[in-house]
Amino acid sequence: MFKVRRPTLFRKGASPEAVLYARAPRDKGKTPWRDARYCVVDLELSGLDPLNDEIISFAAVPIDNGRVIAGGALYGLCRPTRPLPEESILIHGLRTVDLDEAPPFDEAIQPLLSAMAGRVIVAHMAWVERSFLSRAFERQGIRLREPILDTYELGRLLALASEEPSAPMDLGELAQSLSLPVHRPHHALGDALTTAQVFIAIVTHLDELSSETVRSLARAEQRSNARLH
Amino acid sequence: MEVEFHAAGQIIFSKGVGPVEALRVIRSGSVEVINDDQVLDLMEVGEMFGHASMLSGLPTGFEARAAEDTLTYRIPAQIASQVLAGPETLRYVTRLILEDRYHIRSGPSRESIRDQLRKPVRDVIRNAPVICTPDTTIREAASQMTMIGASALIVDLGNSVGIVTDGDLRSRALASGLSGDAPVSVVMSAPAFTVTDDRPGSEVLLDMLDRGITHFPVISASGRIIGIVEDHDLIAVESTTSFHLRHAISNARTVDELVATSSKLRPTVVSLHRGGMTALDVMSVFSIVADALTRRSLDFAIAQVGVPPTRFTWLALGSQARREAMPSSDLDSAIAWFGQDEDDEPPIREYFKEVTTIATDALMRCGFRPDEHRVNASDPLFVRSLSSWQREAHSFLDDPTQKKALVLVSVLVDSRPVWGVESEPLIADTFRSARAYPRLLRLLAQFALSHKPPVGFIRGLAIDVSGEGRSRLDLKSAAVVPITDLARWAGMAAGVACASTTARLSAANDGGTLSASDALTLRDAFELTCQLRLDHQVAQIEHGLEPGDVITLDELSPLNRTYLKEAFRAVVSVQRRVANDIFWNV
Known part of the structure; x- marks a missing residue:
């Protein structure tokens, strides 16, 4: 006989926010998309290497009942441990001095953990958020929870479904291709709001073709690949 | 606030449901208003819908359907109604239409400039x-x-x-x-x-x-x-052009230089409008620049004709006097000279005729059109000695039934010296005592009430009181004149002579000649119509057209049409109350 052990959700010493994030129940895979609760996340980084680069700002925007709750948005800055490389400053416009007053990362992301708790995460080009957040969460003693929905993959799926050659990779171009407004690019909050609008627009269209659930949205990449082969 | 997406063809709400729980503003795309399978209206970016049902608590009167992929901002009832249901409804709505539209287009800059100007x-x-x-x-x-x-x-x-x-x-x-x-x-x-x-x-x-x-x-x-x-x-740096403009005007050495400088006036109006200045403030700036151009034109005229035979004042009349001039405005004027009591002084008249011709010509070259009603100093009727003007003003006070008395009183109350002697008692001030002449006031009120705004719009036509429909609407005569006339009367009844319409309205409120809510209603309606006028004129200037006040109803967005209609209705209801007070309670 052996005892079935519940997997460890968090390590000892994890913050209350981290515990809440790890434990919060989320909508099941079969939940129709409009009934599920989402949190759109966008990060600005000092670079794209998850081993050496750092998260310097983040934003989270909730989506409930298929509506972007703009008033519930969260935005935060994090103090990097090393000076920012110049090429990243050119992208997001944040300088090392601008972040002097910001809390260090592990402290700064506590509100982000609360915002993400109980919600399915949505990001554009989600591998970036996935790789940076999973490392960051490890340090918090918790694991990043899947699924993470990717608006790039959803856009690609919609493009294939409408027999268009491809979907733009750039968030702004994707939004414009859907005739949606683009909020301030390369600002975590601006990009998160744009991503949220892109998400509800794409999924509304996909849902018109066939009913979408949290699980079907999470399988966007596989569905696209299946179409192609 | 929440953001929603509706795919083309999706019904946002159906007819007869509700009441709806939120009002919506279109952020991108467009929405059809449908009743019995007929499209009544197409609402575009920046327009608001659902508020009627939300506020009234009644079921929706139409179906709203996304005409194309549409993003809407959804403002829940409890937030929206706090603002909408208050006494400042029209003001809020005015702001919403006038500011949000730009706010969306140009980001927060417009808002911040306006905030800057509102702060002490x-x-x-x-x-x-x-x-x-x-x-x-x-x-x-x-x-x-x-x-x-x-x-x-x-x-x-x-x-x-x-x-x-x-x-x-x-x-x-x-x-x-x-x-x-x-x-x-x-x-x-x-x-x-x-x-x-x-x-x-x-x-x-x-x-x-x-x-x-x-x-x-x-x-x-x-x-x-x-x-x-x-x-x-x-103000933002680009807006400081109005200072440079004013400076360049007073430094112009020839009429040609003045004309070259004044060519920047319209672009300045466009940039102030874009920079977020309210229509009322743009009108003040425009009037100040018009004053400067008038002064400089007179300087040149006097330099050419020679030393004046007597001291005199050049009076700006009408909208310029009230500091409410716009690119479409005529510059009305009059002359009052001092010292000589006799009107029929041929050499004096001859001198002013020459000066006026030269100055008016310079102003025309600067882009101001001559007044179509000839209310200006080139008409001998408007060139008189101060004592003759004052005699006339007093005779109007005593007998307001004289021919043209009411028109002339209205003209003279809106007069302000822009050149020459300013220390003498002003003609407009004669009418400060109007309170002591109830007969004049009553007739003036009647005169003000004779301008009837259209009663409504149907299918792109403005319906006037006679029931006739017109596809074009003169914003000035339909909305601005009824309000300025009411304000002039109410201001005079409160002891105010020449002043801006908004100053008159607040004096009327303080003096009790208008109720606080009527004064506020008129002020809001005035602000709205001035803003629509300015929007229209700026668009015309940008298209290289001569700015005017006649708009076709099609060019107003459906929402602006709704609120213009509300403004008309508000003015009519104030007119009705004033009529009651004047004709029954006095």
Whole structure:
């Protein structure tokens, strides 16, 4: 006989926010998309290497009942441990001095953990958020929870479904291709709001073709690949 | 606030459901208003829908369907109704239409400029004042200014203050080769115009423009100097063009230079409008510049014709006098001369005829059209001695039933000297005593009530009181004139002579000739129509057209149409109340 052990959700010493994030129940895979609760996340980084680069700002925007709750948005800055490389400053416009007053990362992301708790995460080009957040969460003693929905993959799926050659990779171009407004690019909050609008627009269209659930949205990449082969 | 997406063809809400729980503003895309399978209206970006059902608690009167992929902002009822249900409904709605539309297009800059202008000046002062004594040397003053990065210095003169700006140092000290050891008292302006710290930025800005001064010392209620406010503190750099413009006008040496300078007036109006200035403020700026152009045109005319045979005043009339002129406005004018009591002084008349012809010609070349009703100084009727004007004004007070009395009283009350002697009693002020002449007031009210705004719009036509529909609407005669006429009467009844429409309305409120809510309603309706007029004229200027007041109803968005209609209705209801008061209670 052996005892079935519940997997460890968090390590000892994890913050209350981290515990809440790890434990919060989320909508099941079969939940129709409009009934599920989402949190759109966008990060600005000092670079794209998850081993050496750092998260310097983040934003989270909730989506409930298929509506972007703009008033519930969260935005935060994090103090990097090393000076920012110049090429990243050119992208997001944040300088090392601008972040002097910001809390260090592990402290700064506590509100982000609360915002993400109980919600399915949505990001554009989600591998970036996935790789940076999973490392960051490890340090918090918790694991990043899947699924993470990717608006790039959803856009690609919609493009294939409408027999268009491809979907733009750039968030702004994707939004414009859907005739949606683009909020301030390369600002975590601006990009998160744009991503949220892109998400509800794409999924509304996909849902018109066939009913979408949290699980079907999470399988966007596989569905696209299946179409192609 | 929430953001929603509706795919093309999706029904946002159906007819007869509800009441809806939120109002929606279209952020991108468009929405059809459908009743019995007929599309009644197409609403576009920036327009609002669902509020009627939300506010009334009644089921929706139409179906709203996304005409294309549409993003809407959804404002839940509990938030929206707090604002919408209050007494400031029309004002809120005005702001919503006028600001949000731009806010969406141009980001937060418009809002922040407007905020800046609304704040009391004490909140926009950046540095503590640097105060020196009159015997401080110019060198010392200049080095102090450089050190703290200030562009002006206050000179303490005991019971008054002087001011030295970097411009003064350049033009008065350097250009005239003064020694750096000379005291600042030689180059300062004293006594300086000061402002109290509680005045809103927009007022101070207009004062600056009016006086052609870019720095004001700011004084607290207790008389303490708390700093200097500069034009740059109040407006965006591009908007400071109106200062340069005013300056260039007073420095123009020939009519050609004046004409060249005035060609920048319309682009300035466009940039102020884009920069977020309200229509009322743009009108004030425009009037100030029109004043400057009038003065300079007269300077040239007098230089050409010769020394005037008698002292005189050039009076601006109508919208320019009220400081409500717009690019479409005519510049109406009159002349009052002093000293000679007799009207029939042929040499004097001959002189003014020549001056007026030259000045009017210069103003026409600057883009102002001659008045179509010939209410101007080229008409001998409008060129008279002051005593003759005053005799006429008094006779109107005594017998308002004289021919044309009401029209002329309206013209004379809206008069303001822009050139020449200003110290004599003004003609408009004669009518301050109008309160003592109830018969005149009653007739003036009747006169003001004779302008009826259209009763509504149906299928792209404005329906006037006779039931006739017109596809074109003259915003000035349909909305502005009824309001300015009511305000003039209400202001006179409260003892105010020449003043802006908004000043008259608040005086009427204070003096009890209009109820607070009626005064506010008229003010909001006035603001709305002025803004629509300015929007229209700016669009015309941008398309290279001559600005005017006639719009086709199609060019108004459905929402603007709704609120213009509301404004008309509000004016009509105030007119009705005034009529009741005047004809039954007096």
